[in-house]
Amino acid sequence: MGTQSLIYLFVGLSFALYIGIAIWSRAGSTKEFYVAGGGVHPVVNGMATAADWMSAASFISMAGLIAFLGYDASVYLMGWTGGYVMLALLLAPYLRKFGQFTVPDFIGTRYYSKAARVVAVICLIFISFTYIAGQMRGVGIVFSRFLDVSIFWGVILGMGIVFIYAVLGGMKGITYTQVAQYCVLIFAYMVPAFFLSFMITGTPIPQIGLGSTVNDGSGLYVLEKLNLVLGDLGFGAYTDGSKSMIDVFCITLALMVGTAGLPHVIVRFFTVPKASDARKSAGWALVFIALLYTTAPAVGAFARLNFIDTVNETSYSEAPAWFKNWEGNDLIAFQDKNGDGVMQYRSGNAFEGSPEFSEGTGPSGERLVTNTPVSDSENEIYVDRDILTLANPEIGNLPGWVIALMAAGGLAAALSTAAGLLLVISSSVSHDLLKSTFKPNISSKQELLAARLAATAAICVAGYLGIYPPGWVAQVVAFAFGLAASSLFPAIFMGIFSKSMNKEGAIAGMVSGLVFTFSYIVYFKLLNPAANTADNWLFGVSPEGIGVIGMLINFAIAIAVSKVTASPPAEIRKLVDSIRVPRGAGDAQTH
Amino acid sequence: MEDQEPEVENTEATDPAEGAYWRENIRLLAVLMTIWFACSFGAGILFRDFLDQFSLGGYPLGFWFAQQGSIYIFIALIFYYVVKMKKIERKYDLDD
Numbered sequence: 001m002g003t004q005s006l007i008y009l010f011v012g013l014s015f016a017l018y019i020g021i022a023i024w025s026r027a028g029s030t031k032e033f034y035v036a037g038g039g040v041h042p043v044v045n046g047m048a049t050a051a052d053w054m055s056a057a058s059f060i061s062m063a064g065l066i067a068f069l070g071y072d073a074s075v076y077l078m079g080w081t082g083g084y085v086m087l088a089l090l091l092a093p094y095l096r097k098f099g100q101f102t103v104p105d106f107i108g109t110r111y112y113s114k115a116a117r118v119v120a121v122i123c124l125i126f127i128s129f130t131y132i133a134g135q136m137r138g139v140g141i142v143f144s145r146f147l148d149v150s151i152f153w154g155v156i157l158g159m160g161i162v163f164i165y166a167v168l169g170g171m172k173g174i175t176y177t178q179v180a181q182y183c184v185l186i187f188a189y190m191v192p193a194f195f196l197s198f199m200i201t202g203t204p205i206p207q208i209g210l211g212s213t214v215n216d217g218s219g220l221y222v223l224e225k226l227n228l229v230l231g232d233l234g235f236g237a238y239t240d241g242s243k244s245m246i247d248v249f250c251i252t253l254a255l256m257v258g259t260a261g262l263p264h265v266i267v268r269f270f271t272v273p274k275a276s277d278a279r280k281s282a283g284w285a286l287v288f289i290a291l292l293y294t295t296a297p298a299v300g301a302f303a304r305l306n307f308i309d310t311v312n313e314t315s316y317s318e319a320p321a322w323f324k325n326w327e328g329n330d331l332i333a334f335q336d337k338n339g340d341g342v343m344q345y346r347s348g349n350a351f352e353g354s355p356e357f358s359e360g361t362g363p364s365g366e367r368l369v370t371n372t373p374v375s376d377s378e379n380e381i382y383v384d385r386d387i388l389t390l391a392n393p394e395i396g397n398l399p400g401w402v403i404a405l406m407a408a409g410g411l412a413a414a415l416s417t418a419a420g421l422l423l424v425i426s427s428s429v430s431h432d433l434l435k436s437t438f439k440p441n442i443s444s445k446q447e448l449l450a451a452r453l454a455a456t457a458a459i460c461v462a463g464y465l466g467i468y469p470p471g472w473v474a475q476v477v478a479f480a481f482g483l484a485a486s487s488l489f490p491a492i493f494m495g496i497f498s499k500s501m502n503k504e505g506a507i508a509g510m511v512s513g514l515v516f517t518f519s520y521i522v523y524f525k526l527l528n529p530a531a532n533t534a535d536n537w538l539f540g541v542s543p544e545g546i547g548v549i550g551m552l553i554n555f556a557i558a559i560a561v562s563k564v565t566a567s568p569p570a571e572i573r574k575l576v577d578s579i580r581v582p583r584g585a586g587d588a589q590t591h
Numbered sequence: 592m593e594d595q596e597p598e599v600e601n602t603e604a605t606d607p608a609e610g611a612y613w614r615e616n617i618r619l620l621a622v623l624m625t626i627w628f629a630c631s632f633g634a635g636i637l638f639r640d641f642l643d644q645f646s647l648g649g650y651p652l653g654f655w656f657a658q659q660g661s662i663y664i665f666i667a668l669i670f671y672y673v674v675k676m677k678k679i680e681r682k683y684d685l686d687d
Contacts, residue, residue, distance in 0.1 A: 066658075074657035078631045081662045085627050088669040089620055097687075207659060211648030221649025239643070239654045249636050274687040276677060283669035290662045297658040580616075581609055582680055582687040 003400035007146050010404040011411060014184050015161055018177045018415070022165030025173045030444045033170030033451055034101035034427050035270040040175055042277040046284025048175045049268045051182035051412070052420035053080075053259075053285070054292060055131070056138020059185055059413035062293075064388035066300030067307075070238040073300070075251040075544075079481075081286060081293055082252070083259025088282030091260060092269040094496045096278035097579045101270060102424070103263045103488060104432040110495040111503040112572055114437050119510050121428045123487040124263045129461070130480045131264075132421040136466020138414040145329055145390065146407035155466040158415060159459050166419045166426075167455045171271060174419045181412035186291055188409025192393045192402050193295045196302045199396060206298035214305075226301055229308055234347035238301065243542075244534065250545030258481025258547055261489030263428075264420040275582035303388045306395050311381060312345040316364035319343065322394035327367055330355060331384035334366045337373050338380075348377030355382050418462065426455035479521055482543070486513035486550025494558060499576045501558060504565040509558025517550035612683040619675060623668050631661040 027033040040048070058080070066073040098106055103124060108117025136155055143154025165173040197209035201222060214225050227237040236242060243251075259265065268285075269278040310320055316334055326332040333355035334343055341364040351371035358368045369382075390410065393402040430451035435442060442450070487510045494501040494509075521543045524532040534540055541549060578584070634642055639653030647655050680686035 071654060071657065074635060074654075077658050078635055078661050081665055082627065082631050085623075085665045085668055089623060089672055208648075210659075211650045211655070213649065223649050223651070223654070239651055245636060249632060252632065252636065276673070276680070276687055279669070279673045279676065283666065283673055286662075286666050286669060290666055294659055294662055577606075577609060580613055581685050583685045584687065 003403055004148070006400050006404035007407050010401075010408040011147065014180075014408045014412060017180055018161060019164055021176045021180055022169045022173045025169050025176050027168070027170035027172045027448075030431075030448050030451070031101075032172045033448055034431065035267070036170075036172040036175045038099075038271060039273050040271040042272050042281035043284050044179055045175070045268060045272050045277075045281045046286075047182045047288050048178035049265065049281065049285035050288035051178040051185065051416040052174075052268055053265055053289060053417070054182075054185065054413055055417035056135050056141075056410065056414035058292065058296075059189065060138055060141065060389055060410055061386050062389075063296045063299040063303060063392075064385035066297050067304040067388050068385050069241075070236075071241040072243050072248070073297075074241075075243075075248055075255060077293055077297065079252045079255025080259055081289060082256040084282050084286040084289070086256060086260040087265070087269070088279050088286075091266065091492055091496070092278040092282050093275040093582065094579045095266060095492070096269050096272060097275040097582060097584075098575075099270070101267075101431055102427050103266050103492070104428055105436070106495065107488075107491050107506070108432070108436065110572065110575065111491075111501075111506045112569065113503040113507065116491075116503055116507050116510070117432055117437060119507060119514075120488065120491070121432050123483060123510070123514060124428050125425060127262065127480045127483050127488075128264060128421045128425050129465070131262075132418055132425075132458075132462045133465035133469060135414045135418040135421070136462050137469050139411060139418070140466055141386065142390070142407055142410040142414065145325075146403075152467050155463050158411070158418075158466075159463040162415055162419050162422065163456065163459050166422050166459070167452050170451065171267075171423055174416075174423055175271060177419070178416045181416040182288060184412040185409040185416075186288070188405040188412070189292050189299075189389075190295065191405060192396065192398055193299050195398050195402070196306070196392065196396050197298060200302050200305065206295045206302075210298040210301055222301055222305070226305055229305065233308070233312070233345060236347075238304070244540055246540050247534070247537075247542050247545055250541045250548045252545075254485050254545045254547035254551075255481050257485035257489050257551055259484075261484035261487075261492065262480070263484075263488065264417075264424045266492075267424055267427075268420070299389065299392065303392050303395065306392075307383070307388070308345060310395060311343055313342060315342045316366050317341065320395070322391050325394070326384075326387050326391060330357060331387045333357070333369050333382040335369050335371070335373060335380050335382070336362055336364065336366065337378070339363075343380055344378050345381045346377060346379040348379050349374045350377065350379045350382050354384075422455050422458045422462065425458045426451050429454040479518075482517045482521060482547030482550060483514060485547035486517040486554055490551055490554040490558060494555070496576070496579060499573050500562060500567055502562045502565055502568045505558040505560075505562030508561040509554040512557045513550040513554030516553050517547055520546045520550075608683045609685065612679060612685055615679050616676065619672070619679070623672055627665065627668055630656060630664040635661050 031037055095106055104117045104120035107120040139158040140151035140154050143149050144151045165177050193206045194204045197206040198204045200215055201209040201212040202215045203209040203212050210222055213219055213221050223239055230238055272278050272281050335350050351373045353371055355369045356371055358370050360368050362368050390406055393406055430447055434450050435447050491506050491510050524543045635657035642653035643651040645652040
């Protein structure tokens with residue numbers, strides 16, 4: 001069977017599995033729709049959380065990021081895992097004990113204020129939509145490369161699948177499909193990683209392979225060889241970074257705190273039966289996440305070695321098939337600056353901006369680009385970092401079924417995260433805005449209908465963003481984490497650990513953290529991108545890490561305001577007492 | 592760091608057992624969050640250059656902490672907390 005038929009087979013089978021699960025696990029009540037009935041086993045929830053968390057970006061882009069950033073990419077590795085320690089130790093068990101359905105529920109109740117709830121809903125919707133647009137783009141990339149359908153139909157198909165299990169099944173449908181999606185995506189990620197590690201180092205375990213010697217008889221360690229090869233081509237050493245220490249520190253912290261404050265992650269811990277299960281579940285989630293996150297650095301390093309090996313100083317006419325495939329998808333370009341027909345891969349940009357292809361082909365058959373060449377770099381290769389993971393099986397000459405597996409895995413990663421995000425958006429609309437704020441008299445049946453309609457509307461908006469991605473999407477991923485870190489996390493944290501935090505303090509803190517972070521990112525990313533350099537940054541902190549300063553502002557303003565305003569009523573102090581103690585979380589239903 | 596030092600003056604609960612339980616939890620949290628900070632921000636970022644002179648197989652040690660070790664330690668921290676908290680909760684008869 002050809003690779004293309006295998007891809008259709010694998011993707012088709014995985015979709016049939018998700019739809020089967022969706023039909024089996026339809027939601028009958030609001031509680032099932034919002035929190036899967038609250039009776040999910042902690043290990044199952046951990047697996048679902050891992051799929052929910054690991055997005056198209058983790059699956060498709062991360063190894064590529066690491067491959068090209070080296071040490072600097074550690075911010076993502078530590079940032080996106082360390083947040084789970086904060087979740088397990090500081091938030092999850094208490095939120096589970098509190099036992100409602102959404103994050104705004106907690107903020108609205110703890111701060112006895114509809115205004116606080118609405119501010120939380122606004123933060124949540126903004127964070128989630130920023131995030132979801134990226135997922136839909138991931139779906140589009142996978143479809144267009146592997147299934148030979150246009151991005152438009154790819155996204156429509158992806159939306160259809162998510163519609164079936166998110167709208168019918170709610171959290172219950174999502175939970176069980178996410179478990180299946182985790183299995184698909186981790187299998188798809190690990191298989192090529194084992195192959196690559198074995199090929200390059202002779203050790204199949206990638207985590208050990210990265211610390212071993214290269215299999216080429218040189219006796220060099222993988223990282224040593226990589227540093228050496230990169231040095232020859234004019235790049236900085238792989239194990240050294242180019243970011244300043246303060247920036248690395250702040251980005252890592254912003255990603256950690258942002259992770260702990262992301263609503264679609266937090267809400268997963270409302271689905272387990274007990275407060276102590278929430279802790280356990282966060283631990284399992286991190287185990288499942290770590291499997292991919294500790295493999296990614298190895299995949300990144302191997303892919304970079306492989307890429308240099310097969311591309312650099314190879315004449316274009318002998319370039320491997322995958323090179324031409326991805327060139328056909330506009331993600332790789334070769335501009336023969338010295339006219340020798342041989343591809344020189346060096347440090348620096350080959351040309352300005354991303355490739356603008358013209359109709360014709362050059363003397364060696366390469367697609368011509370119209371971009372202005374960068375004259376002070378000998379580099380002739382443009383490569384989009386996102387392709388490395390997906391191209392890995394091809395770069396490593398792995399069998400067709402591995403390539404098919406990657407396609408199914410990439411889709412699983414994107415769809416599972418999209419579904420989780422859609423759910424928090426729809427429940428915050430139906431539950432927090434309608435039921436709890438503007439229309440308290442609707443019946444739970446009407447609320448369930450509203451939740452389904454809101455999910456449908458959110459899918460359409462997400463699909464639109466996926467088909468017509470606004471230019472700013474890629475620029476503002478920092479938003480989701482920065483805003484979660486500077487708005488939601490401090491409010492939730494102080495809601496648990498401080499009894500004297502009142503509504504005035506919490507609202508002032510959330511608003512000031514949000515406004516500060518939002519303005520800083522908008523200024524540097526959208527209004528004045530030319531000024532986005534370390535000299536202009538506040539304390540040398542880039543927009544990616546500014547959420548940390550936003551968080552400190554939030555804490556400082558909240559504490560100052562709460563000192564000069566009325567302390568919270570006695571029943572709120574009692575509420576805090578009760579969420580701190582695990583006993584009595586119960587009333588879960590099994591299914 | 593504000594997220595590491597929860598406000599201790601607010602911990603008095605109405606019930607003495609709950610108060611003692613909470614204080615013990617805060618002490619445990621302080622220890623674990625310190626380790627959390629030390630292995631990632633400490634070993635992986637602030638003292639990376641120093642640690643890089645040692646190596647673990649082919650990994651420079653600081654680089655290993657940043658891309659591998661801190662993640663393993665995070666997992667161990669969470670499971671240690673799970674086990675330890677269960678014990679503390681049982682001690683005060685507050686488990687769920």
